[in-house]
Amino acid sequence: MNATQPTLTRGSVDDRDGARPVAPGASRRRRSPRLRTLGWALFFLLPSGVPLLLFTFVPMVSSAWVSLHEWNLISSMTWVGLDNYAHLLTDPNTREVFGHTLLYILGYFPLVYAGGLGLAVVLNRRLAARGFFRAAYFLPVVTSWVVVALVWQWLLNPSNGLVNQILGFLNLPEPGWWTDPSWAMPSVILASAWKDLGFVMVILLAGLQTIPQELYEASRIDGASAWKQFRHVTLPLLSPSTFFVVVISLINGFQVFDQVYVMTGGGPSGASQVVVGQIYELTFRYGRAGEASALSWLLFLVILAVTAVQIRGQRRWVHYA
Amino acid sequence: MPDATVTAVRPEAEPRTGPRRRGFGRAALYAGVIAGAFVMLFPFLWTLVTSITADGNLSGGPTLLVENPTLEAYRTLFDTLPMWRIVANSFGVAVVSTVAQLVTGSMAAYGFARLRFPGRNVIFTLYLATLMVPLQVLVVPLFIQMSRFDLNDTYFALLAPSVASAFGIFLLKQAMESVPRELDEAATIDGASHLRIYATIVLPLVRPALAALTVFAFMSSWNNFLWPLIVIRSPELMTLPLGLSTLHGQFTTEWNVVMAGSVVSILPIAVVYLFAQRHIIAGMAHTGLK
Known part of the structure; x- marks a missing residue:
């Protein structure tokens, strides 16, 4: 076993070894375990690190550069410093699109999580x-x-949609759904939660499989x-998967776009416009x-802060083996 | 009546004693699951049904009834677009990027879940940060970057951004965190290297998560629209979402053709899901935990 190990670490730790040649044989035993772990870390992380660096990180940095300019994608860029940010922070539109996005998350996440968990368990x-x-x-x-979107627009059609027919039959108020500014976002939320239930279900199902059956047997014997x-x-043993679902759903929730674009187009009169919708329109x-790049960096900072809080807070409730 | 409530509570602890209640509960469960399944399946069934109608008229609202079913829409679809080439492109790109993501993702996940190295949390947060900037903003700089190396309009450009994804790494890391450490500690004492622990102990135990990632990676590549739209110009490199988007312009009212395209785009992912599903459910039968 030991014979294969150094050849694998070498690729990454080699240069250091070269600088400090030690008698062969002795080097293997003396190389500090920390350095060896570092070598393994490089070995395991480089295959993903390099493409992520080149094809996501570098464009991210470029977009930060773009955010300091005025640019119409065609002619050359004009330096404007932080003007884009200053403009966005005073623009009431910014607060509005962030507000709509937040509303979306608050409605969407509890629905999709509770539904997905229920489905996974059943x-x-x-x-x-x-x-x-x-x-x-x-x-x-x-x-x-x-x-x-087509199906949901039909289901939620205010005049002859199935949902309002049922509501009418039960003598309940019939909302205008996606045609009504205050109901446009709830319509998007309903359709999104419905569509993503299966996603949450699959992740939690995979998580349920990693819970040892022995634990259930033991607790059954104890009369639980x-x-x-x-x-x-x-719930405790599912918490690593739950953590994943929470973090990813919030990241995706802040970037909600496709469904808004096809269901309401951000309307009526901007009532359901979200941050990424605004970014798309601007670009x-x-x-x-x-300005679009600046807005996406503001969004990035919000998502980063929310995610960082979750990573910090996970110790309190995420149970790792 | 009071008696009924007592017996209704008891079966929770002693399931064998209340067969009638249990039967009722199961019936209700099945009714709920079946009704839910119909609600979930409806849009797909409707897509399927519309694709075999002759005119593709949607004005009457969605219906599952069809008179004179015909495959005309599929013929139109395959006549209008080089469908075989398009499907082959999509399939090739999806398979390569899925396999790449499984390899790069599981390796990185092992690194984050099992190795202690300085800056691990910072690096992991940086990985996650790649998910936090909207794609709509990244595609423009990425396009410019690719043109600098003259790589636009190639399979490379189509593939490169999706050979690694923080989504997959995070998913697999969480799965690996729930694999008991005692297993690899025992192997370390036996002298196993990290590569061996990764390949022979941890990977088999996270098979459900690997199967789930297979589905998600395949799906995201298969449905990827914005990036191919920007980077691909040659018709022979076109992927399915690009091809289908040209239909919307040409067949604005002929929904049967559009729906036929949707069916062609949904079926392969459904098949991948059905294959993966068996592994998602593989369970703890093979863990060796006692």
Whole structure:
């Protein structure tokens, strides 16, 4: 075993060894374990680190550079310093699009998480045709937003949509859904949660599989009820997957765009315009790429702060083996 | 009646004693799951049904009834676009980027989950940060960067940005964190290297997460629209979402053709999902934990 190890570490630690030649054989034993771990870390991280650096990080830095300029994507850039940021921070539009995005997250996340968890738990039980159900619930995830939007616009059609017909039958108020400024965002939220349920379900199902069955057997012998098992075995051991779902859903939630674009186009009269929608319009419609980049950096800072808080806070509730 | 509530509570602890209640509960469960499945399946079924209608008229609202089903829309689709080439492109790009993401992602995940090195949390946060800037902003600098090396309009440009993803790394890292450390500690004592622990102990145990990543990576490549739109000009490099987007312009009212395109785009991912699903559910049967 030891024979294979140094050849793998060498690629990364070699240069240091070269500078400090030690008698062969002795070097292996004396090389500090920290240095060796560092070598392994490089070995495991470089294959992803290099492409991420070149194809995501470098463009990110470029976009920060662009954000300090006025640029219409065609003619050359004009330096404006922090003007784009100053303009955005005083523009009431900015507060509005951030507000709509936040509203989206507040509505979307609880729905999709509770629904996805419920589905994962139910479809993890012994059921006939379980595979079929799991596939059926996943299908919306792969269906294109164009089709999903068409169906939901029809379901939520204020005059003859299925949802309002049911509400009318029950004598409940019938909202104007995506045609009404105050109901446009709830419409988007409903459709998004419906579409993403399967995504959360699959991640939590995969997480449920890594919980050792022995723990359930042990707690059953101790006389734990189904609810107690769920509360004290399933939830804690599922917490690494839950953490993933929370972090990724919030990152994606802040960047919500496709569904808004196809369902409401940001309307009516801007009532459902979100941050990335605004970025898209600024770049590709108004040719204000500098301002768009500045806005995306503001968004980046917000997401980074939210994610950092979660990474810090995970010690309190995420249970790692 | 009071008796009924007592017996209704008891089966929780002693499932064998209440067969009738259990039967009712199961029936309700099935009814709920089936109704939910219909709600989830409906848009896809509607897509399928519309794609086999003759005129693709949507004015009547979605329906699952069709008179005189026909495959005309599919013929139109394959006549209008070089579909085989397009599907082959999409498939090739999706397979390569999925395999690449599984390799690069699981390696990085192992690094973050199992190695203690200085700056680990900072580097991990930097990895995550790559998910935080909207794609709509990154595509322009990336395009300029690619043209500097004359790489636009190539398979390389199509693939390069998706050979590694922080999404996959994060997903797999979380899965590896729930693999008991005792397993690799035992192997370390036996003299196993990190590469060996990674390949023979940790990877097999996170198979459900690897299967889930396979689905998500394949799907995101298969549905990727904005980047191919910007970077690809040659028709022979076109991927499926690009091809389908040209349909919307040509067949504005002929929804049967548009829906046929949607079916062609959904089916391969559904197949990948069905294959992966068995592994997502693989369970702890093979952990060797006792």
